[in-house]
Amino acid sequence: MDFNDTPEEAEFRAEARAWLEANATPHRDDDEEDLLGERIDDKTLAWCREWQAKKAEGGWACLTWPKEVGGREATPIQNVIWKQELAKYRNPPDIYGIGLGMCGPTILTHGTDEQKQRWIPEMMEGQQIWCQLFSEPSAGSDLAGLRSSAVLDGDDWIVNGQKIWTTGAQFSDWGILVLRSDPNAVKHAGLTYFVVDMHSPGIEIRPITQINRGQGFNEVFFTDVRIPDANRIGAVGDGWRVAITTLMNERASIGGGGGAGNTADLIRAAREIEIDGRPAIENAAVRGKLADFYIRSKGLQFTGNRTLTALSRGQTPGPEASLGKLIGGVMVQDLAEFGIELAGMAGIVHDASNPTTSLWQDRFLAIPGLRIAGGTDEVLRNIIAERVLGLPPEVRLDKGIAFKDVPTGPPSN
Amino acid sequence: MNFDFSEDQKLLQQITRDYLAENAGLAVCREVLESDAPYSTALWKGAAELGWLGTTIPEEYGGAGFGHLELAVIAEEIGRALAPIPFSSSVVVATEAVLRFGSDAQKKKYLPKLASGEWIGTLAATEATGQNGLEAAKTSLSGGSLSGTKIPVADGDIANFAIVSTAEGDLALVDLDGSGVTREALGSFDPSRSVARIVFDGAPAEALEKGRGQISHLLDRAAVPVAFEQLGGATRAFEITREFTLGRYAFGRPVASFQGIKHRLADLWCEIELARSNAYYGAWALSNDDPELAIAACLARVSTSESFDLAAREMIQLHGGVGYTWEYDCHLFYRRAKWLSLALGSPASWKDRLIDRVEARQKSA
Numbered sequence: 001m002d003f004n005d006t007p008e009e010a011e012f013r014a015e016a017r018a019w020l021e022a023n024a025t026p027h028r029d030d031d032e033e034d035l036l037g038e039r040i041d042d043k044t045l046a047w048c049r050e051w052q053a054k055k056a057e058g059g060w061a062c063l064t065w066p067k068e069v070g071g072r073e074a075t076p077i078q079n080v081i082w083k084q085e086l087a088k089y090r091n092p093p094d095i096y097g098i099g100l101g102m103c104g105p106t107i108l109t110h111g112t113d114e115q116k117q118r119w120i121p122e123m124m125e126g127q128q129i130w131c132q133l134f135s136e137p138s139a140g141s142d143l144a145g146l147r148s149s150a151v152l153d154g155d156d157w158i159v160n161g162q163k164i165w166t167t168g169a170q171f172s173d174w175g176i177l178v179l180r181s182d183p184n185a186v187k188h189a190g191l192t193y194f195v196v197d198m199h200s201p202g203i204e205i206r207p208i209t210q211i212n213r214g215q216g217f218n219e220v221f222f223t224d225v226r227i228p229d230a231n232r233i234g235a236v237g238d239g240w241r242v243a244i245t246t247l248m249n250e251r252a253s254i255g256g257g258g259g260a261g262n263t264a265d266l267i268r269a270a271r272e273i274e275i276d277g278r279p280a281i282e283n284a285a286v287r288g289k290l291a292d293f294y295i296r297s298k299g300l301q302f303t304g305n306r307t308l309t310a311l312s313r314g315q316t317p318g319p320e321a322s323l324g325k326l327i328g329g330v331m332v333q334d335l336a337e338f339g340i341e342l343a344g345m346a347g348i349v350h351d352a353s354n355p356t357t358s359l360w361q362d363r364f365l366a367i368p369g370l371r372i373a374g375g376t377d378e379v380l381r382n383i384i385a386e387r388v389l390g391l392p393p394e395v396r397l398d399k400g401i402a403f404k405d406v407p408t409g410p411p412s413n
Numbered sequence: 414m415n416f417d418f419s420e421d422q423k424l425l426q427q428i429t430r431d432y433l434a435e436n437a438g439l440a441v442c443r444e445v446l447e448s449d450a451p452y453s454t455a456l457w458k459g460a461a462e463l464g465w466l467g468t469t470i471p472e473e474y475g476g477a478g479f480g481h482l483e484l485a486v487i488a489e490e491i492g493r494a495l496a497p498i499p500f501s502s503s504v505v506v507a508t509e510a511v512l513r514f515g516s517d518a519q520k521k522k523y524l525p526k527l528a529s530g531e532w533i534g535t536l537a538a539t540e541a542t543g544q545n546g547l548e549a550a551k552t553s554l555s556g557g558s559l560s561g562t563k564i565p566v567a568d569g570d571i572a573n574f575a576i577v578s579t580a581e582g583d584l585a586l587v588d589l590d591g592s593g594v595t596r597e598a599l600g601s602f603d604p605s606r607s608v609a610r611i612v613f614d615g616a617p618a619e620a621l622e623k624g625r626g627q628i629s630h631l632l633d634r635a636a637v638p639v640a641f642e643q644l645g646g647a648t649r650a651f652e653i654t655r656e657f658t659l660g661r662y663a664f665g666r667p668v669a670s671f672q673g674i675k676h677r678l679a680d681l682w683c684e685i686e687l688a689r690s691n692a693y694y695g696a697w698a699l700s701n702d703d704p705e706l707a708i709a710a711c712l713a714r715v716s717t718s719e720s721f722d723l724a725a726r727e728m729i730q731l732h733g734g735v736g737y738t739w740e741y742d743c744h745l746f747y748r749r750a751k752w753l754s755l756a757l758g759s760p761a762s763w764k765d766r767l768i769d770r771v772e773a774r775q776k777s778a
């Protein structure tokens with residue numbers, strides 16, 4: 001049992017470090033947090049593009065991708081080592097995360113050679129930003145319940161309907177999109193998967209304001225939008241299978257709110273803040289809570305180390321990786337809440353006169369989104385129960401009938 | 414990164430598990446629980462024959478000469494079986510104390526008998542109800558004579574000798590069958606493990622040579638293997654509960670198919686996984702003699718205590734009415750979980766130690 005790199009891993013780490021030392025800027029303590037990428041202006045965008053292009057040029061853009069598209073066919077553990085080293089430096093908001101983490105792997109798995117040549121290199125260099133147009137007003141956790149339609153017309157598909165919660169749609173160039181191409185087929189069989197040019201006529205994007213007034217996500221309306229059949233990924237009616245690839249990659253790439261403040265910060269704060277004239281950390285109730293947080297966050301960290309061990313042996317972590325997002329999401333919310341409460345009644349002041357508390361308040365307002373995006377807590381529990389623990393699947397009322405006959409709301413009488 | 418046990422250690426785990434499945438089904442635990450016997454002498458003998466009792470004792474003293482990772486592996490299996498033997502007191506705490514802090518002569522005297530199982534050892538630290546942590550003591554050792562009262566002492570009624578913490582900060586070795594010692598078995602919350610009150614009145618005793626001021630460190634070292642025993646119990650409770658909910662039908666379907674049950678099992682699984690990760694970290698720190706042990710021991714101790722307690726509660730609840738019967742085994746887990754989570758100091762006291770230590774580290778950074 002040890003935490004050390006194997007010789008090969010150490011060699012790779014040294015290579016990554018050397019490149020970063022020569023090309024990246026170290027972290028600064030006053031770097032702003034932007035957990036959901038909601039504060040992206042033109043200056044930030046320019047920074048994102050420049051940094052991504054630099055990584056691509058150095059061969060550090062998409063480590064695990066095939067060499068023929070510009071990757072380095074790195075192993076998963078090498079990818080993790082790279083991310084560990086990268087995290088020590090200043091990094092812009094992750095506007096390429098959806099493209100590189102979800103869209104790219106899906107196109108590489110299900111796309112034709114032509115499609116790969118067309119999209120992958122530019123995606124890697126950061127010339128194009130991608131978004132994910134999956135969720136709809138009536139299809140979130142139950143994604144296959146989506147109803148935006150695609151109808152074939154010559155060499156094009158005509159698309160009508162609405163997507164929602166689309167992160168980054170406002171500055172994206174391309175999107176991945178799942179549509180209903182056959183409403184008479186059973187639910188999962190009537191779907192087809194596309195890539196859409198976000199600048200196409202007939203697409204309207206309206207930002208949605210979050211609980212913290214940020215605008216990370218959008219509504220996207222499609223009115224007679226034409227998508228060439230050449231943009232279809234996978235066969236007609238095979239969209240669900242393709243979408244699963246995207247979702248698997250999404251779960252693998254989302255963490256549990258890492259970076260949203262940690263226990264060490266909180267313990268430091270408890271040493272500074274006073275309760276009735278004594279440091280808060282001397283208060284028994286505070287100590288108990290701090291210990292709980294510390295133990296949990298360490299448990300998560302070492303669970304991560306166990307996952308890395310599996311990766312290091314060439315195994316792929318499966319659905320058990322859901323633990324990190326499920327536990328981590330609730331934990332950082334609890335942590336932020338406690339950070340606010342440490343101030344006592346002053347916890348209701350949210351402005352520049354109260355900077356330490358405001359930071360926890362900002363996090364407290366951002367974190368609920370993390371527990372919903374990319375699989376809600378409840379959906380993750382279902383995944384753990386069914387796919388890790390082998391418990392029976394949910395009873396379903398939408399199987400074996402045409403999609404148009406699936407109930408969509410309370411019966412009207 | 415290799416944050417896992419080796420193939421050899423996994424093989425040892427399998428052998429241990431197979432033996433216990435054969436020789437220490439839950440019926441063996443129940444037998445002790447329901448009888449006047451304080452522990453299973455047959456299982457203790459078996460454990461001695463297999464070399465478990467001398468796991469970390471060097472071969473020159475009649476032990477197996479393994480390290481603490483192997484001890485952790487065996488402790489987890491002991492925990493899974495709810496083995497009714499004084500493993501945590503003797504093989505973990507007492508052995509660790511003599512091995513770590515004893516003089517050559519003390520090692521020569523005690524280790525071979527610990528390894529063979531001829532002697533059982535234990536730690537006598539707590540002196541009063543409500544005492545937070547195990548460090549404070551009034552019992553005094555002077556001029557080779559020990560006086561004071563220790564209550565409760567885990568396995569104190571069956572032990573041949575005790576490591577006794579003193580007001581002077583020593584760890585005193587005392588023969589419990591010798592003069593000046595009166596002991597009385599007390600009712601145990603888990604009657605498959607026993608507990609006693611011991612009064613020392615001028616009992617002949619000697620300090621462990623390097624034991625002065627080391628009670629805290631001893632507790633840290635002992636907490637990790639005991640955490641594995643707790644982890645084993647939690648894991649087994651979870652497995653039995655999962656099986657039961659799959660086999661039990663209500664409303665025409667397995668109760669394991671209800672989301673209320675699925676989500677609780679998913680949550681419980683997460684808690685046990687986190688505890689396992691913390692226990693692994695403790696095992697790493699202990700086996701490498703890393704200074705991180707001071708923190709790692711607290712993490713392992715608290716998370717395995719809490720997850721074993723939770724697993725045992727959920728076990729009863731998800732079994733329904735049968736879970737509340739004497740006949741079903743759920744209460745064996747419920748009792749053992751609580752017993753182990755207090756026998757080395759309460760989770761609250763370990764949380765306190767943790768924050769002290771994290772704070773100290775932040776201050777020195």
Ligand SMILES: Cc1cc2nc3c(=O)[nH]c(=O)nc-3n(C[C@H](O)[C@H](O)[C@H](O)COP(=O)(O)OP(=O)(O)OC[C@H]3O[C@@H](n4cnc5c(N)ncnc54)[C@H](O)[C@@H]3O)c2cc1C
Nearest residue numbers: 132133134135139140141165166167369372373374376378
């Ligand atoms: C910050 C943020 C960013 C997002 N970005 C994107 C994006 O870029 N692209 C995109 O396509 N989508 C995005 N989403 C959408 C996200 O994937 C969905 O919100 C999510 O899947 C939940 O769907 P829903 O909102 O329709 O809620 P619902 O599915 O209606 O859920 C309502 C409640 O019911 C529960 N529930 C649902 N099904 C079950 C079940 N089977 N068992 C138990 N409970 C259940 C849910 O857990 C939840 O508590 C984003 C969401 C957020 C919050």
